[in-house]
Amino acid sequence: MENHTLGYWLCFLFIGGVIGWLAGIITRGRGFGILGDIVIGIVGAMLGGWMAQVLGLSIGSSLGMFMMAVLGAVVLVGLTRFIVRQV
Secondary structure, rough: OOOOOOHHHHHHHHHHHHHHHHHHHHHHOOOHHHHHHHHHHHHHHHHHHHHHHHHHOOOOOHHHHHHHHHHHHHHHHHHHHHHHHOO
């Protein structure tokens, strides 16, 4: 595993929070709180990357990766809501 600095991890958490916050605004009009936004953003980014790979999309720019991460977070929120409603 690479040895990342504190600045790297703070940036990672900040971007995850922004992605989660945006997904919250897109799906229900507000965020999920700081910890919820970070978790949604990070897991959603992983989901977005997986979706891009499955669909055969080539994302070459940082903006494209960011947009795919937001899309993954929105899908994650939608799936979570669907599952919670079914239970």
